[in-house]
Amino acid sequence: MELFLLLGLPILMASIIFFVPRDQPLKILLFLTSFIHLFTTIHFWQRPHDVPFNSFLGFDALSQLILNLISILFFVVTIYLMGYLKEKRRRSNRIFIGCLLCLLSAMTLVTLSRHMGLLWIAVASTTLLSAPLINYHRTLQSIEATWKYLLISSLGIALGLLGTLFLAISATPIKTIFLVDILSSAAFLSPSWLKLSVIFLLVGYGTKMGLAPLHTWKPDAYGEAPAPVGALMSGAITGCAFLAVFRVAQICFHAHLQEFVSPIFILLGILSLGVAAIFIIGQKDFNRMLGYSSVEHMGILVLGMGLGSGAVWASLLHAVNNAFAKGLIFLAAGNLYQNFRTKKVEHIQGVVHRLPATGIFLILGLIVITGFPPFGIFYSEFLILREAMITQRYMVVFFYLLFLSVIFFGYAQIILGMALGKPPDHVKIEAKKENFFMTVPLVILMIVLVFCGIFVPNSLYNLIDEASALLVPEL
Numbered sequence: 001m002e003l004f005l006l007l008g009l010p011i012l013m014a015s016i017i018f019f020v021p022r023d024q025p026l027k028i029l030l031f032l033t034s035f036i037h038l039f040t041t042i043h044f045w046q047r048p049h050d051v052p053f054n055s056f057l058g059f060d061a062l063s064q065l066i067l068n069l070i071s072i073l074f075f076v077v078t079i080y081l082m083g084y085l086k087e088k089r090r091r092s093n094r095i096f097i098g099c100l101l102c103l104l105s106a107m108t109l110v111t112l113s114r115h116m117g118l119l120w121i122a123v124a125s126t127t128l129l130s131a132p133l134i135n136y137h138r139t140l141q142s143i144e145a146t147w148k149y150l151l152i153s154s155l156g157i158a159l160g161l162l163g164t165l166f167l168a169i170s171a172t173p174i175k176t177i178f179l180v181d182i183l184s185s186a187a188f189l190s191p192s193w194l195k196l197s198v199i200f201l202l203v204g205y206g207t208k209m210g211l212a213p214l215h216t217w218k219p220d221a222y223g224e225a226p227a228p229v230g231a232l233m234s235g236a237i238t239g240c241a242f243l244a245v246f247r248v249a250q251i252c253f254h255a256h257l258q259e260f261v262s263p264i265f266i267l268l269g270i271l272s273l274g275v276a277a278i279f280i281i282g283q284k285d286f287n288r289m290l291g292y293s294s295v296e297h298m299g300i301l302v303l304g305m306g307l308g309s310g311a312v313w314a315s316l317l318h319a320v321n322n323a324f325a326k327g328l329i330f331l332a333a334g335n336l337y338q339n340f341r342t343k344k345v346e347h348i349q350g351v352v353h354r355l356p357a358t359g360i361f362l363i364l365g366l367i368v369i370t371g372f373p374p375f376g377i378f379y380s381e382f383l384i385l386r387e388a389m390i391t392q393r394y395m396v397v398f399f400y401l402l403f404l405s406v407i408f409f410g411y412a413q414i415i416l417g418m419a420l421g422k423p424p425d426h427v428k429i430e431a432k433k434e435n436f437f438m439t440v441p442l443v444i445l446m447i448v449l450v451f452c453g454i455f456v457p458n459s460l461y462n463l464i465d466e467a468s469a470l471l472v473p474e475l
Contacts, residue, residue, distance in 0.1 A: 083437030160204020227334025265306025272299025
């Protein structure tokens with residue numbers, strides 16, 4: 001029953017909506033499905049974190065951690081859509097909502113997969129199902145961004161398939177690529193084939209994460225996708241790709257290939273931070289800036305895994321906080337676009353006067369995403385820095401601090417200018433009444449971020465402890 005509610009119900013509802021004549025019931029079905037999915041996910045909090053359903057599907061601590069952030073963020077986005085889609089009443093939203101529901105099922109399958117081939121299928125499905133969502137506005141720019149996303153991501157997924165094939169070859173002695181069998185028999189894997197597999201898998205899933213230099217689809221896709229889709233892509237879909245990369249790291253660590261894979265993670269992490277720092281400075285398009293912000297934070301995630309030990313714990317905490325912080329900023333960006341009808345930074349000024357609630361959350365989003373205390377991103381970034389210093393990787397420390405400082409300056413210049421800047425003299429400023437359904441999600445996400453940074457529940461700490469122990473058992 002639980003599997004049906006998590007995987008089957010969203011697909012069933014996606015089929016039903018094509019027989020619903022009006023948009024209002026579509027939004028209600030979307031909301032109810034996301035609520036049931038969230039309720040089912042919460043139900044697992046009280047159960048052990050290692051729950052096998054069958055050979056192909058099951059939970060471990062990492063699965064539950066990523067599924068929780070996917071389910072919560074998706075639920076919040078469905079609330080936002082109740083107001084957002086009200087502005088689009090002249091068109092049918094069946095395909096849009098249908099793809100969203102199928103995407104929820106595909107993302108859930110990523111977290112449940114206990115077979116490396118099934119994991120690849122699930123990740124590939126998220127690519128295909130998210131592509132129509134990017135082209136929601138059906139402009140020339142959105143079509144171009146969609147094709148770019150499809151071409152680059154499909155190339156990455158194809159390389160990931162080759163990596164999975166090479167993994168199967170390396171696992172010839174054990175004749176299976178079920179995760180539990182690979183991890184328990186990692187000593188029998190062929191080292192040369194496994195190393196080749198890891199390179200292809202990291203390129204494939206790294207493209208999906210948007211790690212530099214595999215990130216080129218991200219600014220275009222995030223720049224053209226509607227705000228709720230951007231929130232899901234930057235918070236939930238990248239979380240799925242991170243889970244896939246984590247699985248690759250698990251296999252390497254169990255096969256005693258840490259010295260091979262850790263420098264790759266560190267290089268990709270620092271390179272991603274550097275690319276983000278270069279392109280965020282002076283960025284003219286707010287949503288494209290958020291795309292480069294996602295590149296930055298994906299870099300921090302893999303940097304933490306590369307440093308190992310306590311930085312792995314920090315990386316997982318960072319994944320949770322980044323998902324909700326990105327959701328907050330993207331939904332705030334959606335409010336800005338609905339009112340200013342532009343994504344150009346120079347045309348969005350004086351937000352706190354015109355949209356007071358959105359302006360406040362925009363500033364709070366800046367504080368959260370740039371790692372100010374006491375929020376969780378500050379804690380995770382500090383722990384990663386601490387691990388780099390303990391392990392005497394001083395060049396990593398230097399570039400890490402340098403790029404984060406440049407990125408903070410770029411963020412602050414853009415967001416504070418938008419929130420507090422003075423609009424042109426000919427533009428009359430007057431506060432507007434903000435849509436209830438497009439404001440409540442910002443409040444919910446802010447509350448979640450406060451709890452993840454200040455009043456962290458013991459259950460979350462324990463879950464991250466168990467998930468990090470999958471990679472670093474001594475933690």
